[in-house]
Structures are given as C-alpha cells and as structure tokens.
Amino acid sequence: MIMDKQKIKILVVDDDAFFRKILPLKLKSEGYQVEIAEQGNKALEMCHADPSIRLVISDINMPEMNGIELIEALRKNGSDVPIIVLTSNSKLSVALKAMNSGANDYILKDENIMKAISISVRKTLEKYQLMEKNRRLMKDLAQKNEALERSNQELLKLNRLKNRFLGIAAHDLRNPLISIRGLSELLVAETFGSLTSDQKQYIEIIHTTSDEMLALVNDLLDVSVIESGKLDLRLEKGSLGHLLENRCKISSIIARRKDITLHTDFAQIPEVMFDPNRIAQAFDNFTSNAIKYSPPGSNVYIRMTQEDGKVRVCVRDEGPGISEKDERRMFGAFERLSAQPTGGEKSTGLGLAIVKKIIEAHQGSLEVESQVGSGSSFSFKIPVYEEVLGV
Numbered sequence: 198m199i200m201d202k203q204k205i206k207i208l209v210v211d212d213d214a215f216f217r218k219i220l221p222l223k224l225k226s227e228g229y230q231v232e233i234a235e236q237g238n239k240a241l242e243m244c245h246a247d248p249s250i251r252l253v254i255s256d257i258n259m260p261e262m263n264g265i266e267l268i269e270a271l272r273k274n275g276s277d278v279p280i281i282v283l284t285s286n287s288k289l290s291v292a293l294k295a296m297n298s299g300a301n302d303y304i305l306k307d308e309n310i311m312k313a314i315s316i317s318v319r320k321t322l323e324k325y326q327l328m329e330k331n332r333r334l335m336k337d338l339a340q341k342n343e344a345l346e347r348s349n350q351e352l353l354k355l356n357r358l359k360n361r362f363l364g365i366a367a368h369d370l371r372n373p374l375i376s377i378r379g380l381s382e383l384l385v386a387e388t389f390g391s392l393t394s395d396q397k398q399y400i401e402i403i404h405t406t407s408d409e410m411l412a413l414v415n416d417l418l419d420v421s422v423i424e425s426g427k428l429d430l431r432l433e434k435g436s437l438g439h440l441l442e443n444r445c446k447i448s449s450i451i452a453r454r455k456d457i458t459l460h461t462d463f464a465q466i467p468e469v470m471f472d473p474n475r476i477a478q479a480f481d482n483f484t485s486n487a488i489k490y491s492p493p494g495s496n497v498y499i500r501m502t503q504e505d506g507k508v509r510v511c512v513r514d515e516g517p518g519i520s521e522k523d524e525r526r527m528f529g530a531f532e533r534l535s536a537q538p539t540g541g542e543k544s545t546g547l548g549l550a551i552v553k554k555i556i557e558a559h560q561g562s563l564e565v566e567s568q569v570g571s572g573s574s575f576s577f578k579i580p581v582y583e584e585v586l587g588v
Contacts, residue, residue, distance in 0.1 A: 205322065206230040206247070210240040210255040210267065211283065216306070220254065223311055224318065237262030241270050250278060252322060254314070256306075257284040257295060265298050272299040279325045281317050283310075301325070370414050378407040419478075419551045428558050430472040437471060437508055438463045438501060444477055445499060448484040456493045459484075463501040466508050469581050475555045476579075480510060482548040483575045487514035490573075503581060507561070511576040519567040527565070552577070 207229050209220050221231040232250065234240035237259050244250055253271070257264035264282050271278065279301040284291055292303040301324070302317045304310060381404035383389065385397065392400065441463060449459050487497045495515040502509050519527065527549050556563055561579035 203228055203230065205251045206232060206249050207252045207254060207318070208232045208234060208240060208243060208250045210234045210237060210253060210259070210264070212236060212256065212259045216256065216283070219311070220314060223314060227315060227318075229318070236260070237264065237267035237270075240267055244271060244276060244278065245274070251325075252318065253278055253280045254318075255280060255282055257282050257286070257291065265295060268295065268298040268300055279321045281314075281321055370410075374407055374411045374414060378404060378411055381407060428554060430475060430558055432470045432472055434468050434470050435473065437469050437476070437510075438466065440473055440477060441480060441499070441501060441510065444480055444484070448481070448488065451485070452488050452497065455488065455491070457488055457491055458496050460496060460498045462499070464503060466501070466503045467581055469508055469579065471559060471579060472555075476559070479552040479555045479577060480512075482552050483510075483512040483577075486548065486575070487512050487516070487573075490514065490516040492516070504578075506581055507578040508581050509576055509578045511574055513572060513574040515572045518569040518571050519565070519573050520569055524565060524567065 207224055209217060209224070209231060210233075211217050211220070212235055217233050217235070221233060224231050232243060232247070234243055237255065238261055240253065240255065241262065244253065253267075255264040255267055262270070264284075268280055268282070271280070280299065281302045281304060282295040282300045283304050283306055284295075285306045287305055295303055301321050304313050304317055381400055384392070384400045385404055387397075442461070445459055445461055452459050484497065484499065491497060491514045497515075498511075498513045500509075500511045500513075502511075553563055556577045556579065559579045561577055564576040564578070565573065566576075567573035
C-alpha cells in the first residue's frame with residue numbers, strides 16, 4: 198500500500214532525551230512529520246488537541262503517566278490511533294500487558310531499534326490504513342443498505358397500492374362484463390327473436406370477446422389477491438377424484454370441438470384436505486392449456502396417483518412441447534410463451550403463475566416435463582394427510 202509519508206504525523210513520547218533525539222531523526226529521514234512529548238500526560242493533551250496525529254510511539258516506563266496508562270487513557274476516550282510501545286524490559290508479560298491495553302506493536306530498546314522502528318511504523322500504518330478503509334467501506338455499505346431498505350419499503354408500498362387499484366378496477370369491471378356476456382348469450386340463442394346471419398355473427402363476436410375479457414378480469418382479481426398475500430384457502434376434507442371427474446366432464450366438451458380425446462386414470466386414494474374451488478381452478482388451467490396447445494385429433498392423458506404421502510395429478514398432452522427458455526419463465530406473471538394455441542384461443546399469461554401460488558398455498562409442488570415436438574406433462578402434488586397441512 199502506498200503511503201504519503203509527508204502527510205503522516207507521528208508523536209514520539211519518551212522521558213529519555215537520547216531516544217527523543219534519535220527516533221525523530223530516523224523518522225524524519227524517512228519522510229514523516231514528527232512531534233515530541235516528554236511525558237504521557239503531555240502526550241495525551243497533544244493527541245486530544247491535534248487529531249492529525251496518525252501514530253504514537255511511546256516508552257512504557259515514564260513518571261507521572263507511564264506508557265500503559267497513556268494507552269488506556271487514549272482508548273478510554275475513544276481514540277483508535279495506532280500505538281507502538283518501547284521498553285528495555287524483555288519480559289513477555291510486559292509485552293502482553295501493553296498489547297492487552299490496546300497497543301498495536303511492541304519494540305525492545307536494543308541495538309536493533311532503528312531497524313525495528315522503521316519496519317514497525319510501516320506495518321502498523323499499513324494495517325491501520327486497511328482498517329480505516331474497511332471501516333469506510335462498511336459504513337458506505339451500511340448507508341447503501343439503509344437506502345436500499347428505504348427503496349424496498351417504498352416499492353412495497355407502491356406494490357400494495359397497485360394491487361389495491363388492480364383489485365378495485367377488476368372488481369368494478371367484472372359485473373358489467375358478466376351482464377354483457379349473459380345478455381349476448383341470450384341474443385345468440387335467439388331468446389328474443391330470430392337474428393339475421395350478420396346480426397348473429399356480430400353478437401357472437403360480442404359474446405366471445407366479453408367472455409375473454411371476463412377471464413382476464415378474473416385472472417387479474419386472482420393476481421391481486423395473491424400478490425397482496427390474502428390468498429385464504431377454504432379447506433375441506435373430500436374426494437379429489439370426484440372433483441377431477443366432474444371437471445373432466447366439462448373439459449371434454451371443449452376437447453370435442455377440436456376432436457381431442459381425454460383419457461383419465463384415477464387411482465383410489467384417501468380423502469384429502471383441499472380448497473375445491475382453487476384446486477379446480479389449477480386443474481382446469483392444466484387441462485385447458487393441454488387442449489389449447491394440442492393439435493386436433495390428438496390425446497390428453499390425465500392421471501391421479503398417490504406417492505410418498507402425497508396425491509399427484511398429472512396432465513400430459515401431445516402438443517408442440519416447451520423449450521428450455523420457456524420452461525424457465527412459464528410460471529411468471531404475464532409471460533407469453535413461444536408456443537401458440539392451435540385453435541386461435543387467447544391467453545392472458547397469468548394462469549400458470551396463479552396455479553403456482555394455489556399449489557404452494559396447499560403446501561404442494563409443481564413439476565413440468567417437456568420436450569420440443571413431443572408434448573408436455575404438467576403435474577401438481579399436494580399432501581394427503583390432514584396433519585401435513587396443519588388443519
């Protein structure tokens with residue numbers, strides 16, 4: 198480490214006139230600034246009055262205030278200035294007492310003192326500069342962490358406001374969309390009289406679009422609830438297989454429109470604790486995606502098994518598969534993957550993100566197996582036993 202010695206002031210403290218002469222001469226020859234004190238109490242006053250003193254070299258045996266007392270006084274007052282002690286006593290106990298009091302180094306007054314003082318001063322100052330640099334870095338890091346924490350708190354506040362606004366907006370949009378979809382459905386069915394082909398076509402467009410918008414609004418409501426940390430499950434003990442059979446009946450109607458066949462294989466498993474509406478939502482997402490991205494005339498395989506104290510539900514399709522890049526981001530919100538629906542269906546990019554949160558809320562897990570050109574398999578696992586869920 199490069200030191201600007203001309204900017205470093207050293208205080209030499211010794212009641213022996215010989216050492217007050219030779220030590221400053223040696224240090225000045227090496228480019229340091231040097232101050233001199235004859236007694237420990239005088240040195241203490243000088244250190245308090247002059248904060249530019251960067252190093253103290255003090256004899257131990259001095260009248261009025263010895264070197265140990267000087268060290269203790271400086272440390273008691275909060276000074277961390279490095280201190281090198283000098284003594285003619287070669288006993289190890291003396292060195293230990295000095296170091297335990299707060300000295301940074303220890304030098305004997307012998308024939309090697311001139312060489313030893315140069316080495317000790319350089320090393321002590323280098324070590325102190327490293328410590329100062331480390332303290333500055335730690336202080337800077339602490340300040341940056343505080344600033345980061347403030348920014349995080351502000352982001353959390355803004356995120357809560359965003360979720361609140363999103364929830365309010367989606368909720369206010371939901372009811373009129375339900376009305377538009379319901380009324381357009383009545384018109385499409387010609388409940389109030391026959392329609393011309395053009396009228397029917399336009400009404401069908403209104404019905405389809407309102408249905409898609411309602412699905413988006415429902416997803417936004419779910420995202421708002423999940424992001425706010427208010428995804429409360431309504432757990433009840435029941436047959437998961439019975440729920441899945443009913444959902445498959447609904448999905449098979451959509452599948453038939455694309456000439457896709459659903460194959461089910463549900464093992465007999467014990468009743469489990471789950472939220473029927475949320476699990477149905479997660480399962481419907483898997484099956485609707487399988488149908489959405491599968492080509493006409495293909496198959497979708499749905500299995501339910503029990504393994505290792507968990508029930509596993511798997512939906513496998515014969516679609517285009519998923520690339521490694523898409524696999525890494527498929528559970529993020531608003532992520533649009535490269536695969537395209539085979540029947541022109543729409544996607545909000547929210548479904549899998551919602552599914553992930555639902556299954557995690559059940560203390561479950563998700564699995565994805567896919568290969569480009571060979572279809573995909575989506576699975577979720579949830580605990581079978583009540584105690585696993587803490588219910």
